[in-house]
Amino acid sequence: MRTRRIGVAAIALAAAGALALSGCSTGGGSGEATSSASSAIITTNGSEPQNPLIPTNTNETGGGKVTDSIFAGLVYYDAKGKPVNDMAESIKTDDAQNYTIKIKSGEKFTNGEPVTADSFVKAWNYGAALDNAQLNSYFFEGIKGFSYDENVAELPGLKVVDKTTFTVELSQPESDFPLRLGYTAFMPLPEAAFKDLKAFGENPIGNGPYKLASKGAWEHNVKISLVKNKDYKGGRTPKNGGLDIIFYASQDASYADLQGGNLDVVDQIPESALGTYQKDFPDHSVNQASAIFQSFTIPARLPHFGGEEGNLRRQAISEAINRSEITDKIFSGTRTPAHDFTSPVIDGYSEDLKGSDVLKYNESNAKKLWAQADAISPWSGTFQIAYNADGGHQGWVDAVTNNIKNVLGIDASGAPFPTFKQVRDQITNRTIQTAFRTGWQADYPALYNFLGPIYGTGAGSNDGDYSNPDVDKLLKEGLAETDTAAANKKFQDAQVILFKDLPAIPLWYSTVNGAWGDQVQNVQFGWNSVPLYYNITKAE
Amino acid sequence: MAGYIVRRILQAVPVFLGTTFLIYFMVFAMPGDPIIALFGDKTPNPAVVAQLRERYHLDQPFIVQYFIFLGGIFRGDLGVSFSGQPVAEILAKTFPVTLRLAALAIFFEMVAGITVGLISGLRKGKLFDSSALLVSLVLISLPIFVIAFVFQLVFGVQLGWFRTTVGFGAPIQDLIMPALVLATISFAQISRLTRSSVIDTSGQDFVRTAASKGLSRRRIVPVHILRNSLIPVVTYLAVDFGTLMVGATITEGIFNVPGVGRTLYQAIIRGEGPTVVSFVTVMVLIYLVVNILVDLFYAVLDPRIRYAK
């Protein structure tokens, strides 16, 4: 299949593999030539972790893919996003405010240290303390004693009862707290970590299904090599020998490598191949719903977007967007038009909430609503949507603004910012003078995660400064509710109000787009769009 | 001669200071807070942001940051990237890769460009000349990312001649395709420059003299025409080497080469001042050395050029 020059290299590799087999097979080697299915190394795409590999400081997908593989928290999420006990024996509460957590005994970190209540409490305290400035510190906000104003070395809400038991006290009832515990921020850390966290972040010691192949297995900007952790006994026990995560700066490169047979699995398809990848990899690709919600936000402080006039204009704009045509033509069907503010993979999702008609394309009604707003105060200027040009958003922004232009007869265009940090900066400082792209990828599979942090008054990611006491009340009540169904009902009611106010204009849900080669089997993608690597098998 | 070289090396000092200052200023002037961007789509708490800003000295005024950086350089400490990796280590890993890629690309464009340019120049207006113009036109009319994608798709995926991206350790056989892509950009410049220079030289008196002396074309072409035509070409090659060392961002991204261009671009986009400045510093040094070498080489190509004192 390849030319002579490469052919020589392939033969050399095969020979190396044979040597490894005759010697001691430790699951290393090229991964191409190992014959035993259980020791085969799966190769996949990733990106260089942006921070040292400390769970409480890992908040992006590049690092998350690694930390989730080498650490095991109290629970993990199965393919459907249901939490399954991992290190936890039990998590109990009566009031959604006080939790008692028991840990399985006999679990170990890869350096031999036992996993104890202390491993969790110390790690969480570290993550929460202001002086440590951890990127995920806000995950501990709910725990009693948490503060942004002063350094709290030990949260009073966390108490170690015995070696395998600890209690958590929250400052208010939050029924989805157990659901969060599978997120990276809540992973335990061994005692060894605190001696030198800097060095630890480079060569982390975990308790998860995989471990670093060796010291220095993280080859910066190139790859990280993980091998099976034989001590891990939880539900994510790998059916393969290890995982090579190769870092790519461009999705096109990883896709080309999949096509060239250099990768086993990719979980991202470049824009240029969205229309063709399902044909390129028949039966070896997925296009399934995921927990990513895309929208754009028109802050009420912009001229013409406050009060009654603003609501009318938002509704008009929402109904001027032909979501299904855009997802079809621009995204080749790899997005699903939005029907609410959450995601179809989350428990409690409903397609036909009251008021969701505002997300349907309705040219005449859009014109009517816009005219009503004009009656209050005539429109002037250009409607713009800001986006970061380094993230592949131009296509849909152009399509949406073309929709608005064509339906409402106003001038509309995209406002690209060269870099993500630039647009983020202006959004955070509230200096941005246009509508802007917003999106939310769930940290944990719960309705509240899509609503509370974004639309609650003063919430961390409430970039549009939306505030509605009725919504706040419903969110709070839903959190306090210990019965999931009753809680979800409250969250759905909150969304009915959101449809009227449109603090963000829902566009679509992203889907997981992935593909894999013939050489691997049992590829399944999780609720958070990451393949369940531990289940993948590779035959030779 | 030695004095000339010493002078040139001394001149490197102000260039170094000027460049690092300018770069530091540019990174500083770039809008957007790199710390806020670390939090992704989520809005961070101001207290946490303030803590982080202090850690990376981002709360200091620009000039203080610059001197902290300069001080670090003299202590041999280039700082750390956001991911906790020492910048010196990043430099040591990326520069050799890019150096190999650039050298290979220069080799390709030199061989192809000079050969095509020489033949075109000697047969001005003939079929070969026109076809060469046409080919270089096509190549310069397509942006590099298009050429790179097409090469990757055709030679990598469909024909399987080359590995689609560059494998671990960036072996030479994997670097051939990206080097060819890089060479296409400058092929047009090199071949047109050579051609123009060859036409110019062919009309010179010494060439006519050589011909009238009865020297064979086989001797006139390499010794008299080519050698005397190479000055602008060599200059351009040196300039291009500098560009390739730092400007191969797109190509390195597409072929996943863990080199300077890709890493530097990420650092620029993420606003990692120390990384950017360190890269450019090394880049300046390389460029200065190349320029000295080229200036000395002029005297070899043309005996009339002398560096006095």
Added chain:
Amino acid sequence: MPSKTTNLPHFVAPVEETPLVAIDSVKVDEKPSNLWIDAWRDMRKRPMFWISAVLIVLVVLVAIFPSLFTAAAPNNNCYLQNSNGGPTAGHPLGFTKQGCDVFARIVYGTSTSLSVGILVTILVAVLGIVFGAFAGFYGGWIDSVLSRLGDIFFSIPYILAAVVIMSVLSQYRNVIVLALAIGIFAWPSTARVLRAEILRVKNSDFVMASTALGVSRFRILVRHVLPNSIAPVIVVTTISLAAAIVAEASLSFLGVGLPSSVMSWGNDISQAQTDLRTNPMTLIYPSIALSITVLSFIMMGEVIRDALDPKARAQR
């Protein structure tokens, strides 16, 4: 037939043995020869000049009066139902992914792309010639200062420069700012090429002759050295016209180009890149427009180069 003038001292052979040919006669009724007038006389005789001139005029006309060449309004009628559609009546080149008329976008993009190309070329040529000429001709400390200044500018990655310039001036992301961003860091290569050529030429016999005749240094540079070393600059700058237009596409690809609402070939090419597998023609058409424009300028550069070079002229 005795010659009317007598200033041909090198004629030693008897006149009747060497019949005067046209070249040897001197037309007294004409003004003394001027480099540029000579060049113009030579150029207008060449078909290549006229072909490239017509092409350039055509491109410029399209740039100034786009509405004469297409009936479609390019930016206000992009309908997604036409997405990636083939040619139809009135839309000879089909539609882009956004459902915009490809031909209309090319026609309306001409002025942007041409302006970027020409502005960058002028900037690079002017800065490059001034810096390169002075550095190469005067040498010494002037050379050191100018060349090192060039080194500083050259060492800055142009992508960084473009990101910074386009970000800081994000309110003014227009053609002029973009041309500045591309050109301000591109001139050192032209300067170095010219400097090298001048180093070579300044030792030529005719320069020494002029010096011996007492011609001022500056006059020697402008009248003798520069015209004789300009050829590589013409080659480099005509190609950099293309490079600039393409650089605009690359910057768009990286997200620091002109806003997508501005129509330009660069934007078209960069946007079409994602459709390379499904609808490659949306990429090829603007590239063809770019090629034709560049070809016409390269041909023109070639003609000028030949015309300026008396030796190349004599060869024909």
